[in-house]
Amino acid sequence: MLNDEELEKYRKVGKLLAEVREQVRPLVKVGTKLVEIAETTEDLIRQKGVEPAFPCNVSVNEIAAHYSPPATDDAVIKEGDVVKVDMGAHLDGYIADTAFTVAIGEKEDLVRTVEQALEAAINVVKPGIDVGEIGKAVEGVAKAAGLKPIRNLTGHSLARWDLHAGLTIPNVDERTGQKLKVGDVIALEPFVTDGAGYVEDQKRAYIFRYLREVPTRLRMSRELLRDIRRRYDGLPFAERWLAKRMSKLRLELTLRELSGIGALWPYYVLAERAGGKVAQAEHTMIVTEQGCEVTTR
Numbered sequence: 001m002l003n004d005e006e007l008e009k010y011r012k013v014g015k016l017l018a019e020v021r022e023q024v025r026p027l028v029k030v031g032t033k034l035v036e037i038a039e040t041t042e043d044l045i046r047q048k049g050v051e052p053a054f055p056c057n058v059s060v061n062e063i064a065a066h067y068s069p070p071a072t073d074d075a076v077i078k079e080g081d082v083v084k085v086d087m088g089a090h091l092d093g094y095i096a097d098t099a100f101t102v103a104i105g106e107k108e109d110l111v112r113t114v115e116q117a118l119e120a121a122i123n124v125v126k127p128g129i130d131v132g133e134i135g136k137a138v139e140g141v142a143k144a145a146g147l148k149p150i151r152n153l154t155g156h157s158l159a160r161w162d163l164h165a166g167l168t169i170p171n172v173d174e175r176t177g178q179k180l181k182v183g184d185v186i187a188l189e190p191f192v193t194d195g196a197g198y199v200e201d202q203k204r205a206y207i208f209r210y211l212r213e214v215p216t217r218l219r220m221s222r223e224l225l226r227d228i229r230r231r232y233d234g235l236p237f238a239e240r241w242l243a244k245r246m247s248k249l250r251l252e253l254t255l256r257e258l259s260g261i262g263a264l265w266p267y268y269v270l271a272e273r274a275g276g277k278v279a280q281a282e283h284t285m286i287v288t289e290q291g292c293e294v295t296t297r
């Protein structure tokens with residue numbers, strides 16, 4: 001259960017993040033650089049007096065998630081793109097997580113469907129349900145539109161300083177044995193696609209999380225790891241946030257080395273298996289006696 005102070009923090013950070021989301025939405029148009037969307041989002045979060053809980057993800061078309069553009073990415077939004085913007089903020093470790101999709105051109109049905117799927121999912125949330133009921137609602141809406149939910153991407157519970165706090169909430173109909181209870185804080189994030197309905201890891205990562213101290217040979221690596229621990233302990237960070245510290249090549253090599261020895265967790269870019277376009281919508285909510293209170297409306 002949450003006490004009043006915790007509730008207030010979840011509500012406040014959720015409301016501020018919803019404001020950021022609506023300020024960023026009009027930027028998602030032809031010609032805007034992806035990195036500008038990410039940096040504007042993170043700047044607006046800080047201007048509101050809270051902190052990014054993870055790097056802003058700007059994932060385009062068949063890239064479903066985990067793409068946070070590096071500082072050197074000069075890609076811009078093009079006609080026909082399906083652009084997902086996923087953002088998080090925290091206030092003293094209490095997190096809000098929300099996402100939206102803009103389709104430039106014909107793929108508006110993907111966006112409409114994923115938004116309907118999220119609303120259907122929110123409507124089934126109440127204490128005592130198996131979280132598989134949420135997946136059933138998402139899958140039903142996706143299939144009715146002739147689309148597929150992505151099976152291996154899920155929603156999750158949240159806790160203080162913890163983005164994935166234990167509950168895994170499917171986007172397909174399956175019994176999990178995991179039940180919701182009053183005071184659970186959860187993020188529901190359906191993904192729908194016109195592709196195969198699965199994502200696969202790519203080899204590249206631009207988002208990482210500190211895992212543990214591991215001895216390294218190079219002093220530069222040791223110092224970077226120590227700094228990462230001090231600044232981002234437990235929460236994900238972007239390669240871009242470290243871009244001023246060393247050359248791009250050196251930074252990439254160091255992050256790869258630290259991931260390889262188990263000091264960092266790399267979040268590999270996730271791409272739709274069949275190359276289908278992917279849309280996502282996400283809200284954070286608190287489970288109440290009657291249902292839930294969405295914090296990111």
Ligand code: MN
Binds near residue numbers: 086087097098282
């Ligand atoms: Mn998210």
Ligand code: MN
Binds near residue numbers: 097155156187
């Ligand atoms: Mn999430």
